[in-house]
Amino acid sequence: xxxxxxxxxxxxxxxxxxxxxxxxxxxxxxxxxxxxxxxxxxxxxxxxxxxxxxxxxxxxxxxxxxxxxxxxxxxxxxxxxxxxxxxxxxxxxxxxxxxxxxxxxxxxxx
Amino acid sequence: xxxxxxxxxxxxxxxxxxxxxxxxxxxxxxxxxxxxxxxxxxxxxxxxxxxxxxxxxxxxxxxxxxxxxxxxxxxxxxxxxxxxxxxxxxxxxxxxxxxxxxxxxxxxxxxxxxxxx
Numbered sequence: 001x002x003x004x005x006x007x008x009x010x011x012x013x014x015x016x017x018x019x020x021x022x023x024x025x026x027x028x029x030x031x032x033x034x035x036x037x038x039x040x041x042x043x044x045x046x047x048x049x050x051x052x053x054x055x056x057x058x059x060x061x062x063x064x065x066x067x068x069x070x071x072x073x074x075x076x077x078x079x080x081x082x083x084x085x086x087x088x089x090x091x092x093x094x095x096x097x098x099x100x101x102x103x104x105x106x107x108x109x110x
Numbered sequence: 111x112x113x114x115x116x117x118x119x120x121x122x123x124x125x126x127x128x129x130x131x132x133x134x135x136x137x138x139x140x141x142x143x144x145x146x147x148x149x150x151x152x153x154x155x156x157x158x159x160x161x162x163x164x165x166x167x168x169x170x171x172x173x174x175x176x177x178x179x180x181x182x183x184x185x186x187x188x189x190x191x192x193x194x195x196x197x198x199x200x201x202x203x204x205x206x207x208x209x210x211x212x213x214x215x216x217x218x219x220x221x222x223x224x225x226x227x
Contacts, residue, residue, distance in 0.1 A: 004152070034215075043200060043218040044153065045112075087152055096206055097143060097166055098216060100152030 023088030133201030
C-alpha cells in the first residue's frame with residue numbers, strides 16, 4: 001500500500017465549477033500536511049499547508065481528518081489557470097523528508 | 111521564484127556513466143533535500159543534507175550519493191547509471207532546526223531532467 005494515495009484523475013471540469021480532491025495517508029504519526037501544485041514539466045510549488053482546524057486561502061479550502069487519515073482540497077470557481085497536477089504531501093514526525101502522492105491532474109476547460 | 115537553482119537543466123547520459131547534479135539553496139536555508147520524480151509519479155525522497163551531514167535517506171542504492179558544502183549548496187552524484195534512472199531530479203531547500211520544525215516548508219528548484227540511453 002502506498003504511503004500517500006490520491007485519485008490520479010484526470011478531473012475535467014468547466015470554468016467556474018467546484019472540484020474536490022481527496023487523499024489518504026497510511027502513517028498515523030504523520031505530523032504536517034501540504035498541498036503542492038505542479039505544472040507540466042515544472043517543479044512542485046507549495047499551494048497551502050493543511051491545518052487540523054481546516055484552512056482557506058481565497059478559492060482554496062483544505063481539510064484534515066486525523067482520525068480517518070484523510071486530507072482534502074476544495075477549489076471553488078475554477079479558472080483555466082488552475083489546470084495542473086495537485087500533489088498531496090505529508091511529513092512524518094521526526095523526519096524531515098516529504099512523502100508525496102502521485103498527484104491528481106486537473107484540467108479546467110473553457 | 112523560490113531562489114533555489116539547479117544545474118544543468120537537462121542532461122543526456124549513457125548506461126554505466128556517472129553524473130553530478132548541482133543545487134544552490136535559498137539564502138538563509140541550511141537544509142537540502144533531493145527527490146527523484148519519474149514520469150507520472152510523485153517525487154520520491156532520495157536523501158537530505160543538514161549542515162553538511164546526511165540526515166536521512168530514502169530507498170535508493172548507495173550509487174546515489176551526495177554532498178553539502180559550507181555555503182549549504184549541494185551535489186547529487188549517481189554512479190553506474192541505469193535506464194531507470196531517467197527522471198526529473200528535484201532539489202528542495204528549507205530552514206530546519208528551529209522550534210516549528212513540523213511546519214518547515216521545502217522550496218523546490220526547477221529540476222534537472224536526466225535521460226539515460
